[in-house]
Amino acid sequence: MKSLDDLKKIRDKAQAKVTMRGKNDGIRVLVGMATCGISAGARPVMNRFVEEISKRDLEGVTVTPVGCIGECAIEPIVEILQGEQRTTYCRVTEEAVDRIITEHIQGGKPVQDYVIGKYRL
Amino acid sequence: MNELSLHILDIVQNSLKANAKLIEITINENSKDDSYTIIISDNGHGMDEKTLTQVSDPFYTTRTTRKVGMGTSLFKMAAELCDGTFHIQSTVGVGTKVTASFVKSHVNRAPLGAIEDTITILMLNDCDVDVVYKHIIDKKEYIFDTREVRQVLDGIPFTDYDVIAWVKNNIKDGINTITEEEHK
Numbered sequence: 001m002k003s004l005d006d007l008k009k010i011r012d013k014a015q016a017k018v019t020m021r022g023k024n025d026g027i028r029v030l031v032g033m034a035t036c037g038i039s040a041g042a043r044p045v046m047n048r049f050v051e052e053i054s055k056r057d058l059e060g061v062t063v064t065p066v067g068c069i070g071e072c073a074i075e076p077i078v079e080i081l082q083g084e085q086r087t088t089y090c091r092v093t094e095e096a097v098d099r100i101i102t103e104h105i106q107g108g109k110p111v112q113d114y115v116i117g118k119y120r121l
Numbered sequence: 122m123n124e125l126s127l128h129i130l131d132i133v134q135n136s137l138k139a140n141a142k143l144i145e146i147t148i149n150e151n152s153k154d155d156s157y158t159i160i161i162s163d164n165g166h167g168m169d170e171k172t173l174t175q176v177s178d179p180f181y182t183t184r185t186t187r188k189v190g191m192g193t194s195l196f197k198m199a200a201e202l203c204d205g206t207f208h209i210q211s212t213v214g215v216g217t218k219v220t221a222s223f224v225k226s227h228v229n230r231a232p233l234g235a236i237e238d239t240i241t242i243l244m245l246n247d248c249d250v251d252v253v254y255k256h257i258i259d260k261k262e263y264i265f266d267t268r269e270v271r272q273v274l275d276g277i278p279f280t281d282y283d284v285i286a287w288v289k290n291n292i293k294d295g296i297n298t299i300t301e302e303e304h305k
Contacts, residue, residue, distance in 0.1 A: 007273050007287055014277040014284075033242065035192040038131050039122055047238050050245070054282035062280050065242050067134070070186030 026060040027105055028081040029053075033065035036072035041093070045076045048097040053105075061105060074116070080104060088116040124234025125159065128199060130242060131192040132161050132219055137248050138183075139165025139217065144243070147255045148233065150225060157205075157225040162218040168211040176209060196221055203227035237292040240265065244279040244288065254292065261299035265292055 031037070031046040042065075049063045071077060074090035078100070087110045089100060099111050112118070122128055129146060136144045141163035149158045168176070175181040177197050182190030196219070197207040203223040211217040223230045236254070243252050244267060254265040265288075267279070274284065 004269070004273050007270065007284070010281065010283040010287055011274050011277050014281045015275075033130070034134060035131050035190075035195065036187075038127050039195075043127060043130060043235070043238055043242065046242055046245075047235075050241070050282060050285055054286065063245060065246055068184065068186055072187060 026062065026082075029061065029063040029105075030066045030079040030081065031063065032068055032075055032077040034068035034072075036068055037075045037077065040075035040091075042076040044094055045078065045092050045097055048094045049078075049101070052097065052101050056101065056106070058101075058105065071116075077116075080110075089114040090116045122195060122199070123231055125199070125231050126234040126236040126239045128192075128196045128221075129159065129161060129236070130239040132196055133163075133239075133243060135192065136161070136163035136165050136217065137243075137246060137250060139163060139167065140248075141165035141216065141250060143251045143253070145253045145255070146240075147257070148236075149257045150259065152225070152259055155225045156222055157230060158220065158222040160218065160220050162216060164216040167213040167215050167217055169213055173209060173211050177207075193219075199223075199229075199231065203230045236296070237289040240292060241285045241288050244285070256296055256299065258299050258303045261303045263295035263299050265295065 029049055031042055031049065033042050033046065046063060046065060053061050053063065069077065071090065076090075076092045078089045078092045080087045080089070080100070087104065089096070089111070092100070092114060096111070096114050100114070103109055103111050122131070133144055133146070144161065144163045147160040149156075149160070176193050179189055179191050179194040182188065184190065193209075200207040200221040200223055204227060205221060205223040207221045209217065209219050240252060240254055243250065251271070252267045256263045270284070270288065277284065279285070
């Protein structure tokens with residue numbers, strides 16, 4: 001591995017941030033990452049979430065890869081968990097990710113065009 | 122799947138499912154033998170002989186959400202389409218080792234693709250698994266080890282996005298460096 005100095009700087013910056021951050025309810029983004037999800041393009045979708053959340057400097061949003069929920073035909077599937085609320089999106093593209101972040105995660109309003117109810121009840 | 126790194130991402134899901142704490146991914150490119158070998162080994166709970174004979178069957182899966190399990194069979198197919206070989210060794214309680222070898226120059230061999238995305242997605246997993254990625258091109262070698270990263274981070278989680286960005290750059294640079302050195 002290359003020099004770890006930059007990593008040490010990131011650590012120091014992060015340690016300073018943790019002490020400043022208050023209690024946060026947090027939003028969890030779960031991306032289906034089984035064979036079906038991966039072949040439908042879940043990796044670039046997850047990647048986009050990570051990049052955009054980092055770029056927009058959103059606090060308390062975590063992105064996690066998960067398994068398959070059995071609706072393989074409508075992958076990539078992404079679930080957004082916020083408190084008691086769960087929203088399931090399907091056939092998510094990288095463009096959809098931008099809308100989900102802007103309208104849902106930042107704006108608080110689920111993007112109806114991609115919610116699973118449009119495809120499955 | 123049009124990148125080998127996507128197959129790798131898929132196969133390691135099995136390691137996670139097997140509660141592996143350490144996953145080692147090795148890529149060995151050898152121009153003299155014209156071979157390209159991918160080895161994925163883990164220290165998960167392993168499989169018995171009966172399961173081992175079934176895993177490459179696309180209609181075998183331990184899942185309850187669906188009836189098929191294509192991950193391993195797709196990887197096997199990818200290797201065989203490149204005149205390569207595929208095999209799995211596994212010992213209950215010790216771990217599993219998947220070896221896929223390809224003819225490097227074969228027209229059907231997919232490129233590795235964004236392996237850094239595969240590794241970082243693994244690091245973002247909830248399972249707290251450690252990953253060692255070793256990439257060998259002839260005599261040059263690059264090693265990335267999350268245990269070293271963890272040590273430096275001193276409690277800061279991998280989910281810090283600056284860490285993820287650093288890891289991606291490190292892996293990309295590392296592979297580029299050995300590729301350039303080897304082609305000199």
